[in-house]
Amino acid sequence: MPRGRKPEGEYALSNAERQARHRARLQAHQPRVVVKRRKPVDRRSRPQRWDDALAEMLAVQAECAAWFDALPESLRDSATAVALQAIVDLDLDALAEVEPPRGYGRD
Secondary structure (H helix, E strand, C coil), X not given: CCCXXXXXXXXXXXXXXXXXXXXXXXXHHCCCCCCCCCCXXXXXXXXXXXXXXXXXXXXXXXXXXXXXXXXXXXXXXXXXXXXXXXXXXCCHHHHHHCCCCCCCCCC
């Protein structure tokens, strides 16, 4: 007594053909899984974020000053030199003196 279904065609499917048919059936019925990654929540306080941002701006300003000093004389009149000079001339010390409010009685 034969087991299983009767072949649809003239011959029975090979293992590879059966596996390919199974995979195609699975992909046809299942929607693609979409993995959504959440952005990590920034748990720093506003004054801490202010201090971190100010430190980053001061570091970038120092890098731009070093870059401007390293420019050859032939590039001192270029657009890059003008932009670097504008960044170097910014007065970030005035921003450093500002202390942001803590808010809601947490002074």
